[in-house]
Amino acid sequence: GAGVSQSPSNKVTEKGKDVELRCDPISGHTALYWYRQRLGQGLEFLIYFQGNSAPDKSGLPSDRFSAERTGESVSTLTIQRTQQEDSAVYLCASSLSPGQLNYGYTFGSGTRLTVV
Amino acid sequence: GESVGLHLPTLSVQEGDNSIINCAYSNSASDYFIWYKQESGKGPQFIIDIRSNMDKRQGQRVTVLLNKTVKHLSLQIAATQPGDSAVYFCAEEGGSYIPTFGRGTSLIVHP
Numbered sequence: 001g002a003g004v005s006q007s008p009s010n011k012v013t014e015k016g017k018d019v020e021l022r023c024d025p026i027s028g029h030t031a032l033y034w035y036r037q038r039l040g041q042g043l044e045f046l047i048y049f050q051g052n053s054a055p056d057k058s059g060l061p062s063d064r065f066s067a068e069r070t071g072e073s074v075s076t077l078t079i080q081r082t083q084q085e086d087s088a089v090y091l092c093a094s095s096l097s098p099g100q101l102n103y104g105y106t107f108g109s110g111t112r113l114t115v116v
Numbered sequence: 117g118e119s120v121g122l123h124l125p126t127l128s129v130q131e132g133d134n135s136i137i138n139c140a141y142s143n144s145a146s147d148y149f150i151w152y153k154q155e156s157g158k159g160p161q162f163i164i165d166i167r168s169n170m171d172k173r174q175g176q177r178v179t180v181l182l183n184k185t186v187k188h189l190s191l192q193i194a195a196t197q198p199g200d201s202a203v204y205f206c207a208e209e210g211g212s213y214i215p216t217f218g219r220g221t222s223l224i225v226h227p
Contacts, residue, residue, distance in 0.1 A: 048213070
């Protein structure tokens with residue numbers, strides 16, 4: 001597609017439920033990132049996928065968080081047993097293969113998760 | 117400067133003025149820097165980038181300056197318009213291919 005697509009755009013869930021967030025990167029972008037943005041704050045790195053390499057999970061805040069990516073396409077971020085502190089906007093970004101000159105990162109519009 | 121929570125650094129300017137947004141980065145090994153604009157309810161939007169082998173790069177109405185000696189990055193916006201009102205983030209990246217973002221500066225443009 002023309003841009004990074006995320007769904008749903010908004011999600012309200014009850015505490016303790018599991019949620020799954022989806023990201024469709026730009027076609028041909030081998031790198032994919034998930035970030036979390038709490039209200040009024042910057043972007044907190046969660047996980048990074050690069051091609052078929054093992055993902056960098058160093059930013060995942062707890063074992064309730066996991067993510068998968070099939071090849072160089074769709075990624076899903078799963079949060080199990082959601083807590084109110086998980087409420088945030090979850091942003092996905094993709095980029096061409098790192099190392100290319102001025103490769104930049106293109107973000108989706110995010111999924112706003114509210115845990116009640 | 118940087119802050120946490122709801123108290124983002126804020127820059128208020130009048131329409132037509134030039135704006136300068138500053139960012140201090142921490143990793144001396146960073147070699148790629150990007151500025152993003154984020155409007156309310158939207159994802160960050162790429163504005164301009166610069167590599168560490170440059171100290172200045174210009175785009176349309178925007179200029180990025182990089183001072184590696186003091187690890188400082190700035191974004192200059194010429195003739196600021198109300199549509200420029202947003203939160204602006206700098207990001208640095210070097211070797212890890214994972215960009216690290218600053219906490220953002222809120223730009224408010226008064227007509």
